[in-house]
Every structure is written in C-alpha cells, then in structure tokens.
Amino acid sequence: MKKEFHKENRETLYNSLESGSIAVMFSGRAPRKTSDEYYPFFANRSFVYMTGIEQENSILMAFKDGTTTEDTVFLLPPDLLKERWTGRRLTDTEASDISGIESVKYIENFKVSLDQLIGSGLAETLYLDFDRLTEEEPDNDSYQLANYIKTRYPFIKIKNLQIQIRKQRTIKKACEIEAMRKAEQITQAGILAMMTASKPGMYEYEYKAEFDYALAKRGVLSPGFPSIISAGNNNFCIHYYSYKGQAKDGDMILNDVGACYDNIINDVSRGWPCNGKFNDKQRLLYECAYDTSNYMFNILKPGLPMKEVDQIARKHNFEQLKEIGLCRKYEEVGKYIWHGGAHHVGYDVHDRVSPMEDMITAPGMVFCVDIGIYCEDWGIGFRLEDNCLITENGCENLSAITPRSIEEIEAVMGKR
Numbered sequence: 118m119k120k121e122f123h124k125e126n127r128e129t130l131y132n133s134l135e136s137g138s139i140a141v142m143f144s145g146r147a148p149r150k151t152s153d154e155y156y157p158f159f160a161n162r163s164f165v166y167m168t169g170i171e172q173e174n175s176i177l178m179a180f181k182d183g184t185t186t187e188d189t190v191f192l193l194p195p196d197l198l199k200e201r202w203t204g205r206r207l208t209d210t211e212a213s214d215i216s217g218i219e220s221v222k223y224i225e226n227f228k229v230s231l232d233q234l235i236g237s238g239l240a241e242t243l244y245l246d247f248d249r250l251t252e253e254e255p256d257n258d259s260y261q262l263a264n265y266i267k268t269r270y271p272f273i274k275i276k277n278l279q280i281q282i283r284k285q286r287t288i289k290k291a292c293e294i295e296a297m298r299k300a301e302q303i304t305q306a307g308i309l310a311m312m313t314a315s316k317p318g319m320y321e322y323e324y325k326a327e328f329d330y331a332l333a334k335r336g337v338l339s340p341g342f343p344s345i346i347s348a349g350n351n352n353f354c355i356h357y358y359s360y361k362g363q364a365k366d367g368d369m370i371l372n373d374v375g376a377c378y379d380n381i382i383n384d385v386s387r388g389w390p391c392n393g394k395f396n397d398k399q400r401l402l403y404e405c406a407y408d409t410s411n412y413m414f415n416i417l418k419p420g421l422p423m424k425e426v427d428q429i430a431r432k433h434n435f436e437q438l439k440e441i442g443l444c445r446k447y448e449e450v451g452k453y454i455w456h457g458g459a460h461h462v463g464y465d466v467h468d469r470v471s472p473m474e475d476m477i478t479a480p481g482m483v484f485c486v487d488i489g490i491y492c493e494d495w496g497i498g499f500r501l502e503d504n505c506l507i508t509e510n511g512c513e514n515l516s517a518i519t520p521r522s523i524e525e526i527e528a529v530m531g532k533r
C-alpha cells in the first residue's frame with residue numbers, strides 16, 4: 118500500500134478523537150518459541166493498517182490539540198551488531214516513506230515523550246487498542262501501558278480505539294480491493310495446481326506442497342492463514358491441519374486456503390473428487406452448495422442486515438437438501454450444515470470489523486460466502502467458499518476466477 122492509504126486511515130482515526138486525546142498503537146513483539154528461538158514476528162494488523170510499518174517494537178503516538186493532530190513513530194534504534202544477526206532495521210527516512218509520518222524517534226524516547234505530553238496538562242484521555250480475545254491472554258503492550266498510566270496518572274481517562282478501528286477496517290478502499298484481486302489470482306494458481314496434480318493415492322501434504330509452491334513462485338512465501346487441505350473422511354474436521362492423510366479413489370479433496378498480497382488476505386474453499394470425476398452422490402451434494410452459493414451472489418447487495426446473511430444461505434441450502442431427499446424438516450439441517458461462514462476478510466482472514474449484530478451490508482465490504490455440506494453417511498464433505506465484494510448495486514464474486522462449477526472443475530482436471 119502507498120503511504121497515502123495509511124495517512125488517510127490515520128486522519129479518519131484522528132477525526133474521531135476529541136481534543137486533548139493521545140492515541141498510542143504498538144506493532145508488537147514476537148513470542149518466544151523455545152530455547153533462544155522466537156516465532157517469526159508478525160506485526161499487529163491494525164498497526165500496519167495505520168502505518169504500513171511491519172517492524173517489531175514500533176509505536177505510533179498521536180496527540181490531538183484542537184483540530185490538529187501531531188503524530189510520531191518510535192522505532193528500534195540502529196544497532197550494527199544486532200542488525201548483523203537479525204537484519205537491517207528501518208531508517209528514519211524509510212519509516213517516513215512507508216508511513217507518511219514525518220516525526221520519527223527511537224523507542225527509548227517513547228515514555229519520556231508520553232510523560233512530557235501528560236505533564237503539559239493538555240492531555241485528558243489516552244486511547245489504546247485493546248483487542249484481547251480471551252481473559253487468559255497475557256497483557257500485551259497496550260494493557261501494560263494502561264496499567265502504567267493508571268498507577269502514575271490516575272486522572273487520565275483511558276479509552277479503547279478498537280470500535281473506531283474496526284469501523285474503518287469494515288469498508289475497504291480501492292487499493293485494498295485491488296490487492297484482494299491480486300491475492301485471488303495467486304490463490305487461483307495455488308488451487309489450480311492442486312486440482313491438476315490431483316490423483317488417487319496422493320497424500321494431503323503433496324497437495325499442500327503444490328499449493329505452497331504455486332504461491333512461493335509468485336512471491337507469496339506463506340499463505341494468509343494456515344491452509345486447510347484434507348481428503349475423504351478428514352474433510353469432516355473443519356479446521357484440519359494434519360496433512361498426513363491419503364486420498365483414496367472416489368474421495369473428495371477439500372481445501373480452505375488463501376494467499377496474502379500486500380497484507381490483504383483472501384479465503385477460498387473448493388471441493389473436488391481426487392480422481393477428477395464427480396460421482397452421482399458427490400454431484401448431487403455439490404449442486405446443492407453450488408446453487409446456494411449462486412443464489413447468495415444473486416441477492417447480496419447494500420442494505421441487508423449482515424446477521425441475516427448466514428440464515429438466508431442456510432435456509433436456501435436446506436431447500437436444496439430437502440429436494441434431494443436428505444432433509445425433511447429445517448430442524449434436521451444441522452446434521453449436514455455445520456457452520457456459517459459470512460466472515461469478513463482483509464488485513465485478517467477473520468477480519469476485525471464492526472459487530473455483525475448491527476451491521477448493514479454496504480459498498481466496499483468483502484466477506485466470505487461459505488457453503489459447506491457434510492454428509493457422514495455418504496463419506497462426502499466439502500465447502501464452497503467465495504469472497505463477496507458488496508458494490509453500489511449488488512455484489513461481485515472476487516474468487517469466481519477459481520473453478521466453481523462441476524463443469525469447470527472437471528474440465529480443468531480433465532486436462533491432467
């Protein structure tokens with residue numbers, strides 16, 4: 118993304134703050150894995166959304182006085198010895214070029230700058246990005262700073278930036294949608310590689326290797342999230358990460374994968390028979406999911422309550438399953454439909470967006486339409502998951518470039 122994107126994101130954020138507010142966001146730190154080994158660093162997504170900076174231990178601090186806001190980014194200082202081991206650190210100029218933030222300081226000055234700002238008497242509120250998922254999670258930098266402020270400056274009000282950040286991330290800008298389209302092309306290449314390599318006897322890890330190789334050849338060294346790739350009965354584990362199973366003749370392959378391009382992630386699922394030809398029962402079930410998915414892409418448009426989207430899909434899918442004689446009553450549908458799937462995608466695969474309860478679909482939203490059918494009695498489970506962009510008048514299926522229909526899948530696999 119260009120620095121203008123991040124600048125615009127920050128301006129919107131600062132506009133939401135009242136005068137006398139300080140906002141602080143952190144890129145985070147890599148957790149330790151074992152011994153002296155750390156997990157690869159992965160910068161906080163909202164921090165990247167606001168700054169474009171993906172370096173460990175970076176801090177954004179903004180202070181709003183009246184209608185003007187001044188911001189500074191704090192970075193790790195140059196350290197030739199450490200950089201020899203772990204790579205070059207960003208220079209001031211590089212950080213400014215990426216983020217559009219002119220004021221760059223070193224991390225050791227952060228607390229001093231914050232103390233000075235509060236000492237000036239102009240600051241009343243500190244905004245932090247509190248995004249803890251569970252109570253058990255240890256305090257990250259935001260919670261630690263909140264504790265420091267509460268002890269040292271009890272008169273400073275502490276507020277949460279989450280709601281505003283989520284609101285902003287809900288609506289994608291043109292450059293995000295462009296990046297999403299690129300990610301879709303790379304994902305398509307990965308899925309096509311798996312489809313064309315597919316044959317009975319192939320191991321799940323071989324499918325995964327095909328996918329990873331196709332992505333790596335296109336500069337995507339790790340997917341947007343851990344790939345789900347399974348065969349046969351392993352398809353009945355929704356989040357399956359073992360990759361050790363083997364496809365038997367007549368098995369369906371399930372994938373739930375997504376590339377990441379310029380920090381934008383997509384999320385696409387396809388199911389296909391490993392031997393390239395749908396049998397009668399696979400065809401019957403696949404047509405139900407395919408029809409439901411197409412129905413959703415026909416009706417999705419701005420102005421719909423988001424909480425109803427999953428329900429509409431579930432009901433339509435039920436009607437299909439009823440038609441083929443699998444279900445009689447709607448109450449029975451849970452036997453075959455195990456999940457909804459209208460989650461938003463973007464900087465995260467389960468994107469941090471406004472609460473679904475009161476969300477109304479609007480242009481610029483991108484969310485998954487995920488139709489899964491799991492029939493254990495027949496040994497067939499798969500999902501058809503696409504990425505829906507809400508447009509001014511309707512919607513667009515961004516992942517339609519990856520074969521979806523039985524005809525398209527069989528045609529691709531017929532060329533093996």
Ligand SMILES: [Mn+2]
Nearest residue numbers: 373384385502
């Ligand atoms: Mn998915």
